[in-house]
Amino acid sequence: MKKTEKDEYDKTYGLFKFKRPLPSEIESAMGLVGESILFKKLISADYERFYDPIKIPEEGDWLMTHKEYGQTYNEYIQKDCIPVDPNHNVIYIHRFSSNDDLIKDELFQNLIILLEAFFTGMKVYLYDEGNTNYFNNNENMIENGDENNNENNNENNNENNNENNNENNIENNNENNNENNAENNNNQNNENNENKQSNESNEKMAINADQLLEKLKLEIPEDAYCLLGIIDNDLYTETLLPNGKRLIKATYGKKSIADRVSIFSLARFDPFFNFNGKIKNLSKEQRYKISLILLKRVCSAITREICYMFGMKNCTFMSCCMNGTNVAEFDNKQIELCPICLRKLITNIRANGEDIKTYRVKKPLIVYNRFVKMRDALDNFSGLYENELKWFNARIDFLKTLI
Numbered sequence: 224m225k226k227t228e229k230d231e232y233d234k235t236y237g238l239f240k241f242k243r244p245l246p247s248e249i250e251s252a253m254g255l256v257g258e259s260i261l262f263k264k265l266i267s268a269d270y271e272r273f274y275d276p277i278k279i280p281e282e283g284d285w286l287m288t289h290k291e292y293g294q295t296y297n298e299y300i301q302k303d304c305i306p307v308d309p310n311h312n313v314i315y316i317h318r319f320s321s322n323d324d325l326i327k328d329e330l331f332q333n334l335i336i337l338l339e340a341f342f343t344g345m346k347v348y349l350y351d352e353g354n355t356n357y358f359n360n361n362e363n364m365i366e367n368g369d370e371n372n373n374e375n376n377n378e379n380n381n382e383n384n385n386e387n388n389n390e391n392n393i394e395n396n397n398e399n400n401n402e403n404n405a406e407n408n409n410n411q412n413n414e415n416n417e418n419k420q421s422n423e424s425n426e427k428m429a430i431n432a433d434q435l436l437e438k439l440k441l442e443i444p445e446d447a448y449c450l451l452g453i454i455d456n457d458l459y460t461e462t463l464l465p466n467g468k469r470l471i472k473a474t475y476g477k478k479s480i481a482d483r484v485s486i487f488s489l490a491r492f493d494p495f496f497n498f499n500g501k502i503k504n505l506s507k508e509q510r511y512k513i514s515l516i517l518l519k520r521v522c523s524a525i526t527r528e529i530c531y532m533f534g535m536k537n538c539t540f541m542s543c544c545m546n547g548t549n550v551a552e553f554d555n556k557q558i559e560l561c562p563i564c565l566r567k568l569i570t571n572i573r574a575n576g577e578d579i580k581t582y583r584v585k586k587p588l589i590v591y592n593r594f595v596k597m598r599d600a601l602d603n604f605s606g607l608y609e610n611e612l613k614w615f616n617a618r619i620d621f622l623k624t625l626i
């Protein structure tokens with residue numbers, strides 16, 4: 224490596240001095256030693272041409288304010304992996320529908336098809352029982368204009384970027400800390416503005432994420448690998464402070480990896496979050512376009528959310544679906560996994576009950592077949608993934624020459 228290139232890699236970014244990983248570190252993180260030649264090729268051949276390096280963080284980006292350690296393939300296998308087994312190999316999606324769904328059913332179907340491709344080898348079922356009276360239980364809800372939002376505002380204003388304080392983050396994938404707090408996105412004015420707007424609109428009530436998560440824990444089917452609840456309503460968590468006051472915080476979702484359940488809100492991915500008055504003036508066509516933006520954000524967020532249930536952590540190696548992300552970064556977020564994260568997922572799914580620490584993927588063509596399925600799934604999205612489709616076609620054409 225030339226000295227000038229070395230200098231580029233030595234640069235640090237943000238509070239925690241993030242450094243771009245060296246190519247040698249990326250290759251080491253793949254941990255492909257001992258795998259078959261074909262598997263290695265399908266995972267990593269010419270990866271520098273096909274996969275973008277991790278984006279240099281800029282002001283407002285996740286990596287500027289969050290300490291990330293990355294997770295190599297070997298770290299995943301040795302300590303973080305939650306193995307799939309033949310008796311627990313279904314990803315259940317429980318959609319809590321409302322009368323005015325943010326994503327209409329026909330578009331939601333595309334999301335399910337995408338999940339089936341992304342998690343090739345797993346079953347993906349819509350959980351449709353018990354779509355219950357939860358919304359009739361007023362004690363689980365708060366109106367956005369609730370007095371406790373004052374606490375929420377204060378909390379957002381006091382954002383502390385210290386690594387030990389993950390408040391207001393879009394997500395925290397630490398298994399031991401299931402708080403999945405909503406973002407501030409480093410833009411307090413906007414946040415305050417949004418909260419102010421929210422006072423003017425009570426169309427969808429915010430729901431207590433803790434209580435909903437507890438409910439999901441009781442619903443998890445026997446054969447579930449995980450159960451992901453998806454809800455249009457905004458979510459909040461509530462903590463009782465020593466002074467007796469309630470601290471209410473908005474959140475994107477909450478998960479309990481040990482219980483294999485997660486609840487996730489679409490509300491803040493809606494470009495018109497808290498602007499319900501305006502959306503009524505839009506034409507049908509405009510609304511459809513907005514729903515596509517929402518859908519794209521949600522696809523990136525939900526695939527990553529489910530990857531967390533597999534024990535995968537935020538990726539710091541390359542541009543990847545598993546990169547830590549603030550909400551403003553979601554529109555440019557990669558839908559596909561980098562080779563390191565792809566290897567984690569595929570190996571776990573294929574091991575399917577065998578000892579994953581010694582498992583070698585026996586039918587490597589699964590990697591190629593998954594790329595084809597991903598391409599076909601993204602093709603359903605009416606041009607929403609045009610660039611991604613080009614990428615998948617190029618990758619597929621290239622891999623064909625290696626098989």
Ligand SMILES: [Zn+2]
Binds near residue numbers: 542545562
């Ligand atoms: Zn990755």
